[in-house]
Each structure stands twice: as C-alpha cells, then as structure tokens.
Amino acid sequence: MRLHPTPPIPAGEITPEAVYRDRRRLLAALGALPALGLSGCGEAAPPPSRVVVTPEQARSGFRTSEELTREADATSYNNFYEFGTAKDDPATAAKTLRTTPWTVAVGGHCAKPGKVSLEDLLKGLPPQERIYRMRCVEGWSMVIPWLGVPLAVVLKRFQPTSKAKYVAFTSLADPRQMPGVRVPTLDWPYREGLRIDEAMHPLTLLATGLYGKPLPQQNGAPLRLVVPWKYGFKGIKSIVAITFVESMPKTAWNMAQPSEYGFYSNVNPAVDHPRWSQKTERRIAGSASKLFAERIPTLPFNGYAGQVASLYAGMDLKKWF
Numbered sequence: 326m327r328l329h330p331t332p333p334i335p336a337g338e339i340t341p342e343a344v345y346r347d348r349r350r351l352l353a354a355l356g357a358l359p360a361l362g363l364s365g366c367g368e369a370a371p372p373p374s375r376v377v378v379t380p381e382q383a384r385s386g387f388r389t390s391e392e393l394t395r396e397a398d399a400t401s402y403n404n405f406y407e408f409g410t411a412k413d414d415p416a417t418a419a420k421t422l423r424t425t426p427w428t429v430a431v432g433g434h435c436a437k438p439g440k441v442s443l444e445d446l447l448k449g450l451p452p453q454e455r456i457y458r459m460r461c462v463e464g465w466s467m468v469i470p471w472l473g474v475p476l477a478v479v480l481k482r483f484q485p486t487s488k489a490k491y492v493a494f495t496s497l498a499d500p501r502q503m504p505g506v507r508v509p510t511l512d513w514p515y516r517e518g519l520r521i522d523e524a525m526h527p528l529t530l531l532a533t534g535l536y537g538k539p540l541p542q543q544n545g546a547p548l549r550l551v552v553p554w555k556y557g558f559k560g561i562k563s564i565v566a567i568t569f570v571e572s573m574p575k576t577a578w579n580m581a582q583p584s585e586y587g588f589y590s591n592v593n594p595a596v597d598h599p600r601w602s603q604k605t606e607r608r609i610a611g612s613a614s615k616l617f618a619e620r621i622p623t624l625p626f627n628g629y630a631g632q633v634a635s636l637y638a639g640m641d642l643k644k645w646f
C-alpha cells in the first residue's frame with residue numbers, strides 16, 4: 326500500500342508517521358487490519374434520500390458574512406499534488422499549465438454523451454458568485470468567493486439516465502506539464518466522485534474563477550469542483566472527464582488510504598481522522614494566515630447541515646465517512 330506524504334499538520338496534533346506505520350504493522354501481524362478497512366467502496370450505499378431541498382434552503386448557503394481569506398493566501402497555499410506536495414509548489418510549478426484549448430469528455434449513462442470544449446460546456450451559463458467556507462481534511466479552512474455554475478445545470482444538458490447513480494470526475498494527468506505526476510504519490514489520474522443527488526445539489530459548483538477573476542492554475546484552472554460541505558480533496562481540479570456511472574466510483578484518496586479517506590468525506594467533527602482530531606480547524610482568513618490562524622470548532626457538514634443533512638437521512642455517518 327502506498328503511504329501518502331505526511332500532511333503538514335502542526336506537531337503534537339497527529340501521531341507521528343513512524344508510530345502510525347508501526348501500529349499498522351502490529352495490527353496487521355495480529356490479523357486486525359481488516360477491521361480498519363472502513364472504506365465505503367465496494368459495498369452498496371443506501372439509496373439517496375428523496376427529501377427535497379427547497380431553493381430557499383439552498384440559497385441560504387450561497388453566501389456567508391465571515392471574513393474572507395486573503396486572495397494571496399488562497400492562491401499560494403494549495404494542495405495540487407500533480408505539481409508537488411508542498412503547499413507552495415503549485416503556485417510556481419502550475420504556472421505553465423496550458424488551459425486553452427480545454428476539452429471535457431462527458432459520458433457514461435446519459436443520452437447525450439460527448440467531448441466538448443470548455444466554451445460549449447458552459448455556453449449560456451453566466452458564472453455566479455458563491456462565498457463558501459472550505460475545510461481541508463488536514464485541519465485548515467478558508468472562506469473563498471468562487472465564480473462558477475451549478476454542476477446540476479451542466480449535467481442535465483447531457484441527460485443522465487436512471488442508471489446514473491454516481492458521477493465520476495477525472496483530472497488531467499500530463500507528465501509533460503505536471504512534474505508531480507512522474508512521482509507515485511497518488512495513483513494518477515486524480516479521481517473523485519459524488520452520488521448523483523450530491524452532484525445535483527444546488528450548492529455543488531463547477532468553479533471557473535475566484536475573487537472575481539478566472540481561476541489561477543494552482544487553484545484548478547480552467548474547471549474544478551467545489552463541494553463546500555465535504556473535505557477539500559473532493560474538490561477535484563483541472564477536470565477533463567465527467568462520467569455517469571452506476572456504482573460507487575474509485576477516488577484517489579480512498580485508493581491511497583481507504584481507512585483514512587472514505588467516499589463520502591462529509592465534514593464531520595464527530596468522526597476523527599485515524600491520525601488526528603477533526604473537532605477544530607485553523608481558519609485562514611483576513612490577516613490570520615497559515616500556521617498562525619485562530620482555531621475554531623468545526624461544524625457538521627462544514628456548517629451546511631441545514632442545506633444537506635437530509636441527503637444522508639438514515640445513514641450511519643461513522644460507517645459512511
């Protein structure tokens with residue numbers, strides 16, 4: 326199994342990697358390892374809830390009056406492993422990523438599959454601004470003004486069929502442009518997925534910009550997913566394929582560490598990451614930047630429970646983490 330690089334969590338918050346690895350080895354020797362395999366993959370999930378989210382409910386999540394993260398922080402403190410694993414790697418290494426022309430292949434269980442240019446994909450859809458709280462699984466959070474279009478509006482153009490139970494997303498993986506892809510930190514290409522009702526939820530955004538400008542490469546230009554009630558790694562960057570599928574798709578972090586990263590990845594302070602607590606977060610906003618930010622409590626569904634909790638009615642969120 327591939328071990329992912331130790332995330333830059335302040336010392337004292339996490340079990341040191343070596344200790345963790347030893348514990349895994351010990352558990353494996355004792356034959357207890359399968360018990361850690363809490364992965365949501367490979368098992369059928371309960372059916373999506375039929376509870377309807379009203380437009381008013383959804384709209385209440387479109388803005389927040391919380392202090393914004395500075396643009397300079399949002400565009401220089403990034404996770405984009407295709408360009409390296411350090412937070413400041415993408416801002417420099419991704420500058421050369423070519424984002425025009427850009428094509429997205431949309432296929433799978435839909436009546437109108439096709440390979441379309443980014444312009445055609447978004448034709449007639451003016452970008453909307455959404456100010457969302459973003460929570461990274463590593464324990465930091467930001468408040469970002471995104472520009473984008475609801476994913477649902479784009480997906481409906483391809484007429485998904487009743488077999489489309491999930492949507493799978495794939496990032497570009499071009500070793501000529503992305504130095505990180507030459508290193509097996511993850512099983513490339515980066516992959517993500519959503520259940521169809523999550524994909525169709527009005528909060529789910531296909532982002533094309535931030536702070537009123539086009540997306541910089543390091544933030545996932547020209548097209549990335551934003552799902553504000555889930556951990557940041559669900560927000561797959563530089564998307565080249567969207568596929569309607571019948572069973573739960575593979576996702577990059579779940580493949581790398583199934584005991585640590587489940588398919589759902591809903592922000593949940595009641596479910597600790599195996600190596601650290603998820604009860605609080607460092608809010609990087611205003612003048613509080615990076616490691617020196619204030620620690621605040623993490624809210625269920627990242628504060629979007631009013632909009633999305635009904636999607637998971639009846640599901641054990643400790644099992645489906």
Ligand SMILES: Nc1nc2c(c(=O)[nH]1)N[C@H]1C(S)=C(S)[C@@H](COP(=O)(O)O)O[C@H]1N2
Nearest residue numbers: 403404405406461496515557558560561562
């Ligand atoms: N293709 C790809 N998408 C990705 C990642 C990545 O490494 N590769 N990192 C994820 C993680 S862990 C986070 S927290 C967010 C960070 O997005 P930001 O840099 O715009 O804040 O992107 C997500 N999307």
Ligand SMILES: [Mo]
Nearest residue numbers: 461462557558
């Ligand atoms: Mo993240």
